[in-house]
Amino acid sequence: MQFLQKRMNIINGLMLIAAGTLVGCSAGGNKPGYEYAPNMYESEAYEAYTQVGEMKYNPNGMTMRTPVAGAVAQGQMGYTMYTEGYEASASWTNPVAPTEANVAEGMRLYNIQCQHCHGKKGKNDGGVIKSGQYPPPPWDGYQSETIKNLPDGKAYHSITFGKGNMGAHGNVLSPNERWKVLHYVRSLSLGDDFVYAAEETKDKEVASATAMSFEGFELVDIGPDLDMINAAMRNVHFNGMQYKKFEEQSKPHLDKVAAFMTSNPDLKALVVGHVASDMNIPGFGELSLIRAKTVCDYLESKGVSRDRLSPKGKGSTMPIDTNDDKIGKLINRRVEIYFIK
Ligand code: HEC
Numbered sequence: 001m002q003f004l005q006k007r008m009n010i011i012n013g014l015m016l017i018a019a020g021t022l023v024g025c026s027a028g029g030n031k032p033g034y035e036y037a038p039n040m041y042e043s044e045a046y047e048a049y050t051q052v053g054e055m056k057y058n059p060n061g062m063t064m065r066t067p068v069a070g071a072v073a074q075g076q077m078g079y080t081m082y083t084e085g086y087e088a089s090a091s092w093t094n095p096v097a098p099t100e101a102n103v104a105e106g107m108r109l110y111n112i113q114c115q116h117c118h119g120k121k122g123k124n125d126g127g128v129i130k131s132g133q134y135p136p137p138p139w140d141g142y143q144s145e146t147i148k149n150l151p152d153g154k155a156y157h158s159i160t161f162g163k164g165n166m167g168a169h170g171n172v173l174s175p176n177e178r179w180k181v182l183h184y185v186r187s188l189s190l191g192d193d194f195v196y197a198a199e200e201t202k203d204k205e206v207a208s209a210t211a212m213s214f215e216g217f218e219l220v221d222i223g224p225d226l227d228m229i230n231a232a233m234r235n236v237h238f239n240g241m242q243y244k245k246f247e248e249q250s251k252p253h254l255d256k257v258a259a260f261m262t263s264n265p266d267l268k269a270l271v272v273g274h275v276a277s278d279m280n281i282p283g284f285g286e287l288s289l290i291r292a293k294t295v296c297d298y299l300e301s302k303g304v305s306r307d308r309l310s311p312k313g314k315g316s317t318m319p320i321d322t323n324d325d326k327i328g329k330l331i332n333r334r335v336e337i338y339f340i341k
Contacts (some may be wrong), residue, residue, distance in 0.1 A: 002294060014054035069239055070326055080305050085157060085322075092153030096179040097201040098186075098194075106184030107178055113169055114185075118142070122188035135165055140187040154180055161327075174227045174234075215312075220339045222268060225260060229337060232256045236295065236335055243291050246298075246335075254295065258302035268308045271336040277316040289313025295335050 096102055111120070115133070119125040120143030129136045139146040147155075159178050162168035173181060187194040222229070232253040238244050246254075261267060273292035292311035300306050322328035 013176075023195075023254070034160045070330070079296055085161075086163075087204060088151040090151040090193060091158035092151075092156060094152045094156070094179050094182060096176060096183065096203050097197045098183045099197050099199050099201055100179050101199065103183045103196065105184055105186055106180035106182070106187075107171060109181050110184045113172060114181065117166070122185065125215075137166070138162075142185055143191070151184075152182060155185065171234075176227050205305055214270060214272075214338045217270060217338070217340045222264075222267070222339055227258060229339075233337055234298060238291055238333060238335075244287070245294055246291070254298050255302060258299050261299065261304045261308065262302075266341065267339045268310070268341065269299075270310050270312055270340060272312045272314055272336045272338065273313050274318055274334050274336070275316050276332040277319070277323035278329065279316065279333075286313055288315050292335055330340060 028170045050292050108110075110118075110135040114126075116126040117124070117128045118137075119129070119141070124139075124141050128134050142148075149228060156178060157163075159173070159182065160168065160170040160175075169178065213225070228241065235252040238246050258296045261269065273288035273290070273295075275288045275291075292312070292313055296309040296311045299309060316323070316332065319328075320334075321331040323332060328340045
């Protein structure tokens with residue numbers, strides 16, 4: 001009898017385990033089922049990048065946010081700057097006239113962006129180099145034959161994208177400003193041999209920045225404000241999860257564009273969106289137009305009437321840089337503004 005009782009206990013026990021297993025297995029759809037010893041699945045200490053439910057300030061419910069695109073971990077930057085195109089750039093020539101005013105503006109910008117390394121007179125004796133903490137360029141100064149023989153286009157390329165230990169300056173100087181700085185570098189390099197142009201000399205037409213027509217529209221020459229507008233638009237970024245909206249920090253830059261349009265009520269604007277080639281995938285078809293419209297909406301909210309704003313989407317048909325790496329794609333992903341009457 002006792003033996004039978006024992007057998008029944010064992011059978012009951014087994015049935016209980018079986019029932020428990022069945023209930024536990026009823027997982028599916030949105031139900032994870034029962035978790036036995038949940039600590040085995042979810043760590044007590046939150047792990048970076050795991051999802052732990054909704055949070056007000058973190059729409060993806062992640063413990064830690066993913067680093068911004070292009071972030072580099074400390075110590076991981078091998079200092080390989082953007083070299084593609086350096087050789088080809090040798091054929092570019094300086095489109096800005098070397099008038100005294102342009103060279104003086106170049107000097108002003110040089111003293112802000114360059115002299116702490118290259119020195120006031122281009123002798124590589126700026127504070128940063130003199131401190132001994134930073135390796136100097138492999139030539140003596142701008143007066144060296146190396147720099148005198150360096151084609152303008154290559155110098156422009158290095159100023160834009162950086163070279164060796166010199167960082168990129170394309171993000172702090174507009175194309176026009178970079179060419180002006182280069183004139184000043186040349187004036188330091190050549191000294192008395194530097195030839196100034198007469199003050200009334202016009203800049204040669206720069207294909208992208210001052211194109212006089214776009215898609216059959218005749219563009220209005222807005223003079224020196226063009227640099228300000230282009231610089232503002234280069235600071236309008238569309239990245240991350242909310243890929244249809246520009247990032248919050250773009251707003252002060254768009255505010256400048258809105259203020260410019262408010263004080264120039266005769267002007268209308270073509271607002272042209274472009275995407276990098278990786279956005280040419282189903283579902284992203286009209287993204288460049290959507291982004292252009294987002295910019296128009298914002299300008300309208302700042303008092304620019306809608307009938308002055310025409311959004312256009314160019315997809316990835318007008319790249320201004322390579323689509324083969326991250327920096328190129330970042331540059332291609334942009335919204336531009338062209339002014340018409
Ligand atoms: C942090 C220091 C630093 C700053 C700031 C800096 N440079 Fe340089 N620059 C260097 C170094 C180092 C090199 C040498 C790069 C190499 O060839 O490895 C260099 C190289 C150059 C060259 C030669 C490029 C070539 O193709 O060989 C030019 C021209 C130049 N710099 C101009 C400028 C101008 C103009 C600015 C300001 C807009 C500037 N640099 C800002 C450190 C700096």
